[in-house]
Amino acid sequence: MEVKQGITVTKTKLQSQNFDEIGEDVSRSTSTQLSISIPAKKDASSSKTLSITGQVDSHSEPEDGSRTARKRSLGMKMDSSSEKLIHKTKSLSAHFLVDIDKVIKNDTGSFGETSSMHDGASRSHLGFSFSLAGATVGFDDISDVRRLKKTKHNDNAVADFPLSYDDDDDDDDDDQDQCNWKKIQIEPTLPICLKFQDVRYKVALNGRRSSDAEKYILHGVTGSVHPGEVLALMGPSGGGKTTLLNLLSGRVKTDDVSCSITYNDQPYSKSLKRRIGFVMQDDVAFPHLTVKETLTYAALLRLPNTLTKQQKEERAMNVISELDLERCQNTIIGGSFVRGISGGERKRVCIGNEILLNPSLLFLDEPTSGLDSTTALRIVQMLHNIAKAGKTVVTTIHQPSSRLFNKFDKLILLSRGNSLYFGKASEAMLYFSSIGCSPLIVMNPAEFLIDLANGNINDKSIPSVLEDKILLGSQFPEKQDGRPSPVDVHEYLVGAYETRVANIEKQKLLKPVMVDSESEIQGMSHSIDWGASWWEQYSILFRRGLKERRHEYLSCLRVTQVVSTAIIIGLLWWHSDASSPKRLQDQAGLLFFISVFWGFFPVFTAIFTFPQERAMLAKERAVGMYKLSAYFIARNASDLPLDLILPIVFLVIVYFMVGLKQTFSAFSLSMLTLFLTIVSAQGLGLAIGAAFMDVKKATTLASVLVMTFMLAGGFFVQKVPSFMSWIRYISINYHTYRLLLKIQYSCSGSGHGSAACDSPFIKGLKIDDGGKEAGAMITMIFGYRLLAYLFLRGIKLRKRD
Numbered sequence: 001m002e003v004k005q006g007i008t009v010t011k012t013k014l015q016s017q018n019f020d021e022i023g024e025d026v027s028r029s030t031s032t033q034l035s036i037s038i039p040a041k042k043d044a045s046s047s048k049t050l051s052i053t054g055q056v057d058s059h060s061e062p063e064d065g066s067r068t069a070r071k072r073s074l075g076m077k078m079d080s081s082s083e084k085l086i087h088k089t090k091s092l093s094a095h096f097l098v099d100i101d102k103v104i105k106n107d108t109g110s111f112g113e114t115s116s117m118h119d120g121a122s123r124s125h126l127g128f129s130f131s132l133a134g135a136t137v138g139f140d141d142i143s144d145v146r147r148l149k150k151t152k153h154n155d156n157a158v159a160d161f162p163l164s165y166d167d168d169d170d171d172d173d174d175d176q177d178q179c180n181w182k183k184i185q186i187e188p189t190l191p192i193c194l195k196f197q198d199v200r201y202k203v204a205l206n207g208r209r210s211s212d213a214e215k216y217i218l219h220g221v222t223g224s225v226h227p228g229e230v231l232a233l234m235g236p237s238g239g240g241k242t243t244l245l246n247l248l249s250g251r252v253k254t255d256d257v258s259c260s261i262t263y264n265d266q267p268y269s270k271s272l273k274r275r276i277g278f279v280m281q282d283d284v285a286f287p288h289l290t291v292k293e294t295l296t297y298a299a300l301l302r303l304p305n306t307l308t309k310q311q312k313e314e315r316a317m318n319v320i321s322e323l324d325l326e327r328c329q330n331t332i333i334g335g336s337f338v339r340g341i342s343g344g345e346r347k348r349v350c351i352g353n354e355i356l357l358n359p360s361l362l363f364l365d366e367p368t369s370g371l372d373s374t375t376a377l378r379i380v381q382m383l384h385n386i387a388k389a390g391k392t393v394v395t396t397i398h399q400p401s402s403r404l405f406n407k408f409d410k411l412i413l414l415s416r417g418n419s420l421y422f423g424k425a426s427e428a429m430l431y432f433s434s435i436g437c438s439p440l441i442v443m444n445p446a447e448f449l450i451d452l453a454n455g456n457i458n459d460k461s462i463p464s465v466l467e468d469k470i471l472l473g474s475q476f477p478e479k480q481d482g483r484p485s486p487v488d489v490h491e492y493l494v495g496a497y498e499t500r501v502a503n504i505e506k507q508k509l510l511k512p513v514m515v516d517s518e519s520e521i522q523g524m525s526h527s528i529d530w531g532a533s534w535w536e537q538y539s540i541l542f543r544r545g546l547k548e549r550r551h552e553y554l555s556c557l558r559v560t561q562v563v564s565t566a567i568i569i570g571l572l573w574w575h576s577d578a579s580s581p582k583r584l585q586d587q588a589g590l591l592f593f594i595s596v597f598w599g600f601f602p603v604f605t606a607i608f609t610f611p612q613e614r615a616m617l618a619k620e621r622a623v624g625m626y627k628l629s630a631y632f633i634a635r636n637a638s639d640l641p642l643d644l645i646l647p648i649v650f651l652v653i654v655y656f657m658v659g660l661k662q663t664f665s666a667f668s669l670s671m672l673t674l675f676l677t678i679v680s681a682q683g684l685g686l687a688i689g690a691a692f693m694d695v696k697k698a699t700t701l702a703s704v705l706v707m708t709f710m711l712a713g714g715f716f717v718q719k720v721p722s723f724m725s726w727i728r729y730i731s732i733n734y735h736t737y738r739l740l741l742k743i744q745y746s747c748s749g750s751g752h753g754s755a756a757c758d759s760p761f762i763k764g765l766k767i768d769d770g771g772k773e774a775g776a777m778i779t780m781i782f783g784y785r786l787l788a789y790l791f792l793r794g795i796k797l798r799k800r801d
């Protein structure tokens with residue numbers, strides 16, 4: 001089935017660009033190929049303009065054989081001697097048309113005169129041939145045509161195309177995209193060409209290091225992606241997409257010496273870290289921060305010190321508008337238990353977090369998973385726009401719709417760690433049809449490819465080699481279902497790729513990347529001097545911590561819990577006194593309860609802190625957003641003000657209902673004791689949480705510890721065997737209880753009578769200023785926190801490191 005279509009646009013005066021004329025001959029002889037001829041004037045300005053626009057795919061071949069005339073988006077200058085460029089590339093057509101659009105906006109002349117296009121029936125026919133013949137034609141081409149059409153509309157220059165395929169909304173989207181594209185382009189970055197050859201990766205099974213317990217999960221994957229392109233890693237679950245993405249982004253290292261991953265022909269280095277954005281599969285964000293707060297804090301922490309606070313905030317706002325998040329900018333992100341923005345918006349916030357930094361290379365792990373097809377298309381369109389701004393985009397994708405599939409420039413199809421295809425996404429179907437695998441029914445190309453990668457060739461044509469295998473297999477009863485086994489299909493596809501594609505691609509990778517020195521200088525100048533100073537980090541993290549946790553501390557449930565406990569205590573011990581040993585025993589019981597309540601409560605709250613924030617911490621630390629010490633101290637400090645509100649409320653209610661010693665100093669010292677208790681209990685909880693980073697294990701240990709501390713607290717048992725008596729010194733309850741007793745009772749006779757001196761609860765207790773107890777608690781406050789910090793430092797926060 002052959003389809004012929006042609007677009008001809010001639011005679012365009014572009015006075016301001018020093019072009020005499022631009023003529024395009026866009027002709028389609030096969031389903032995928034477009035040829036465009038661009039006569040360019042031999043002067044510097046025309047050369048410059050074309051060097052920006054000529055995002056030529058590395059696969060494209062100049063038809064005039066002049067390799068020197070080939071341009072790449074990396075900034076290779078056009079050879080001014082070349083009079084004519086003819087490229088066969090569909091992606092070029094898209095880029096080129098966009099640029100013509102831009103150029104024309106500066107121009108007073110009219111654009112083109114002639115256009116010819118088959119009618120809508122032909123186009124639908126094109127789309128159909130895509131499915132039936134396995135040839136990649138259709139939507140992308142149509143979108144090219146629609147771009148042309150839009151260009152012409154903008155300039156009121158030519159008659160409308162007789163297209164039946166029209167969509168005003170999409171035109172609006174395109175306008176928006178153009179607008180976004182310009183915004184994203186404002187900051188120059190170093191264009192990075194990513195090449196990888198024979199990427200292998202093995203893992204130790206069951207954590208064993210011996211070689212017999214190792215398994216390869218990538219078996220030599222080769223490919224490349226240039227600035228301006230979106231490379232999709234596709235394949236069935238477990239195919240190795242995430243592993244490859246992690247390796248390419250430098251998050252994971254391989255010890256295989258034969259493998260090479262280079263960025264502009266250079267190996268991974270620390271300086272590259274800042275140029276790489278990585279959007280993880282799981283959206284990791286603070287659920288109680290709004291979209292605006294999330295992006296503003298990220299901007300303040302990640303953007304270079306050379307920018308002012310206002311500029312950083314402006315950048316965050318720009319990203320919000322670029323990603324079309326204005327409408328939800330004041331809505332909280334939300335999470336499993338709180339409703340917030342939608343999944344698509346959340347994904348865009350995560351992408352925004354990365355593009356804030358204007359990275360040269362953007363990696364995304366399944367950015368569309370869990371989203372409906374329209375939202376997914378929007379996300380991928382956005383990636384396309386980001387790429388158009390000169391970035392290199394690599395994304396894994398599970399099962400894209402056909403519209404989405406056509407947005408990708410390049411594709412790697414992975415199955416069981418092997419490459420089944422690498423090349424232009426638009427040529428994947430042609431390639432598989434060339435090796436004898438074509439769909440026999442109408443099928444989404446992505447579905448077809450995933451089926452093949454799974455070894456499923458139902459409703460697909462079978463190559464003769466595999467047919468032979470079926471005949472051979474008919475001798476074996478277990479293989480008599482008339483279809484080749486998935487293993488045979490897999491082996492065939494891997495073999496075909498190795499012989500037809502792999503070596504050619506490896507040869508292509510040998511060509512050196514030429515980086516335009518101007519863009520390198522521009523790009524480099526934006527990489528120096530990153531991040532905020534330690535104090536800035538601390539203050540930003542402190543404010544962020546306060547905002548994120550304000551809901552926790554002042555939540556209705558928590559306030560109700562504390563206030564109702566206080567009132568119940570107040571009623572049970574209503575107007576108690578210490579006039580007799582019995583009554584004093586009651587009061588001592590109350591003081592012990594207070595020490596237990598405020599000694600336990602914060603432990604169990606603080607335990608969750610680090611395990612819960614582990615993912616966020618890992619993500620932010622992986623990109624060097626802040627120092628661990630700044631985070632740790634800010635995290636502790638931001639908890640304090642909020643943690644102290646409820647104890648004040650509690651003590652005010654209890655103290656006066658119960659009728660404890662009614663002096664200002666006694667009340668303030670009791671309050672101070674409570675603060676010391678809470679802060680040291682928090683330290684214990686943080687240390688336990690950081691030690692395990694697992695809530696279940698941490699709560700188990702914490703419950704044993706707090707029970708031991710309570711028993712050793714001095715209320716239940718006075719006479720403890722000497723070999724166990726040391727426990728009380730590390731018991732928070734012991735020190736709190738003693739301090740509270742010392743504040744309330746003195747044997748001088750003032751306040752609570754001499755009965756206190758005879759009470760077994762105070763007998764032996766030296767009524768002094770409580771300096772020892774206070775000292776012990778202050779030591780615990782810092783000691784437990786130091787432990788927590790050391791545990792946190794020692795933990796590898798990133799998975800699969």
Ligand SMILES: Nc1ncnc2c1ncn2[C@@H]1O[C@H](COP(=O)(O)OP(=O)(O)OP(=O)(O)O)[C@@H](O)[C@H]1O
Nearest residue numbers: 203204217235236237238239240241242243244800
């Ligand atoms: N550390 C590891 N130890 C053992 N096996 C691993 C490890 N990491 C990855 N694998 C295995 O390697 C294979 C590829 O994993 P990977 O996560 O890269 O697949 P994927 O294509 O991204 O899958 P999905 O689409 O389901 O996310 C899987 O079979 C996985 O179980």
